[in-house]
Amino acid sequence: MKRLRIIGATFGVLTAIVAVAAVAFIVVAPAASAQAGGTEVFHGKVMPPRNATGQAVTSSLMTYHGGPISSAPKVYINYWGSQWNTGFSTGGYTSGQAQTYVNGFFGNIGGSSWSQIDVQYCQGVAVGTTNCGSSGTHVGNQAGLLGGTWVDTTSIPRRITQTSIANAATRLMNHFGYSANAIYFVFTPSGHSMSGFGTQWCAWHDNASTSSGQMAYAYQPYSPDAGGSCGMNFVNGSNNSFGNGYFDGFSITGGHEWAEAETDMTPSTSVAWQGPGGGSDENADKCAWNNNGGTSTNISVGGHSYAVQPIWSNNSTTGTGSHCVTSHT
Secondary structure: OOOEOOEOOOOHHHOOOOOOOOOOOOOOOOOOOOOOOOOOOOOOEEEOOEEOOOOOOOOOOOEEOOOOOOOOOEEEEEEEOOHHHHOOEEOOEEHHHHHHHHHHHHHHOOOOOOHHHHHHOEEOOOOOOOOOOOOOEEOOOOOOOEEEEEEEOOOOOOOOOHHHHHHHHHHHHHHHOOOOOEEEEEEOOOOOOOOOEOOOEOEEEEEEEEOOEEEEEEEEOOHHHHHHHHOOOOOOOOOOOOOOOOOHHHHHHHHHHHHHHHHOOEOOOEOOEEOOOHHHOOOOHHHHHHHHHOOOEEEEEOOEEEEEOOEEOOOOOOOOOOOEEOOOO
16 A cells, blocks of 8 residues: 555555545645645555554455556655755664665665566456456566665755655656656655654555656655664564664565555556555555565565565465465566
8 A cells, every 4th residue: 555554554555545634735746845734634555553453454366446557667766855965873873874775675676586476467457357367568577676866955844744745756756757657765864754654654655646647656754763663673683784674664664665556556546456455455565564474574685685575466375375475486
């Protein structure tokens, strides 16, 4: 789902659409700026925090609803805030190490067996389809997923809203160029996050209308700020010099949102793949925080290990019969 909820519930926001009531925001527009006042109602798909409850996660197969997927995925990252340039430290790790971890994950995950899980999902088939087979246009799994990163020194407002995030994603899109297949990620520095982070959600994804077309985008706050609620040490109980353990949440929740976005690029306007639970029942939501018998683990890509959650597979299972898998052929 659009937002990644905190560990334990569903991974979909990484897991369900969490209704965040009365978060002030304005209608998302490509050149719009965040304005004070008014009532902003969040409409993204979130990954809930660990041990969150009340999410509509089911054990039923995903079905196609007619919307677009990403046939040639790309990720662009906006490190929003001058703090990423000046540098900051938390828990004995620097912001530079956090960026190295995030960039290494998205820079090397393309082409992996974990990313291959989403290739089974497609567009251009009948609504209600559960297995595309060789029909339709499938999600891609190319190497070189990370298209570029950029430090956006635009001032971060005291109150970050969904419109603020959409505007930052639009600046990122304008910086690198528009692609209907791209997911534009916004990362904010430690101490700066939209309300609800760590208590109602861990990360989220959505889409916004721009003059170029629908833009898929996602928001990932500084994951370690939420501690274990959003993945710290979820897979790796101890921390090492690279940041495994301390930064587990970045690849778990960020990977959750990316896996959902590429199989459901416009969840607010035209749904692609979801389970019967709706926006809180996307492919990563179903397996978030090891729901439905899944097991989170480390995967090795680019010479390093990264913690990931399992992703729902309609057409394969683990040895125990769970559809929440961490690899696919």
